Amino acid sequence: MQAADAVVVGGGPAGLSAALYLARYNREVLVFDTGHGRSxxxxxxxxxxxxxxxxxxxxxxxxxxxxxxxxxxxRIARHLITHAEGDAERGFTVRSQGHSWRARTLVLATGVLKHLPHFAVRSPAA
Ligand SMILES: Cc1cc2nc3c(=O)[nH]c(=O)nc-3n(C[C@H](O)[C@H](O)[C@H](O)COP(=O)(O)OP(=O)(O)OC[C@H]3O[C@@H](n4cnc5c(N)ncnc54)[C@H](O)[C@@H]3O)c2cc1C
Incomplete structure (x- = not known):
């Protein structure tokens, strides 16, 4: 299992900003991003x-x-994080594709996605 000071899930503006602050404070930070968000x-x-x-x-x-x-x-990794667990005392573990990473800090910056309803389009009755 690999370790970092902090794991950030999401590499949009929010996740990158958080990671930037952490890196500037000399924290080893690992950003996971699948690249499908509002940004x-x-x-x-x-x-x-x-x-x-x-x-x-x-x-x-x-x-x-x-x-x-x-x-x-x-570092930025293009992995989908599918599982996250832990707390501030024990630290956090995140998982993706059979791999695990540990960190003292976990930042969730996954953004939001629209889930549009499916509309049935009918042609006007003849
Ligand atoms: C048409 C339009 C116009 C807008 N105009 C403005 C504007 O003028 N000004 C403004 O401030 N905002 C605007 N916004 C909103 C802006 O785009 C969002 O506020 C911004 O992108 C949010 O950033 P974020 O980092 O929170 O999330 P996102 O940009 O959604 O990024 C989240 C990232 O997390 C990744 N991710 C999510 N879950 C996981 C996971 N489990 N594992 C790994 N990666 C994951 C996604 O792939 C994505 O790359 C607009 C949005 C739209 C759609």
Whole structure:
């Protein structure tokens, strides 16, 4: 089982920001991200400091990953975390594809997804 100081589940703006802070405080941080969130849609996000004209979220993610990549203690893995357990006293364990990782800190930054209802479309009655 591999270990890190902190595990972050989710590599969108929230997860990358959390990981950046942890890495800057010299924590060994492991980010798991499958790359399917609100910030992978083609859209421009506004109201972010430093981007007065807004920024496409895919570009924001790219910049965030590059910024995090400057810290040797930070790694990003493209795994779907399917299980997480533990507490602040015992530490946390996360699992994916038969592998386990341990960490003292666990950050869940998985975002939200829309689950749209299925509409049946009928042509007008003749
Ligand atoms: C059309 C549109 C316009 C928007 N406009 C704005 C705007 O103008 N300003 C603004 O601030 N916001 C805007 N938003 C919202 C913004 O995109 C979200 O608030 C932002 O992306 C949330 O970031 P996040 O990191 O919380 O989640 P996400 O961007 O959803 O990222 C979560 C990440 O976690 C990963 N993940 C989830 N579960 C797991 C798991 N179990 N294991 C591994 N990885 C996992 C996903 O693959 C994903 O990459 C807009 C959204 C949409 C759809």
């Amino acid at each position: 992978t849609h083609h859209q421009t996000n506004h109201n972010y400091l430093g981007f007065p004209g807004g920024i496409p979220t895919v570009d924001l993610r790219k910049l965030g990953r590059e910024q995090l990549g400057r810290y040797p203690g930070a």
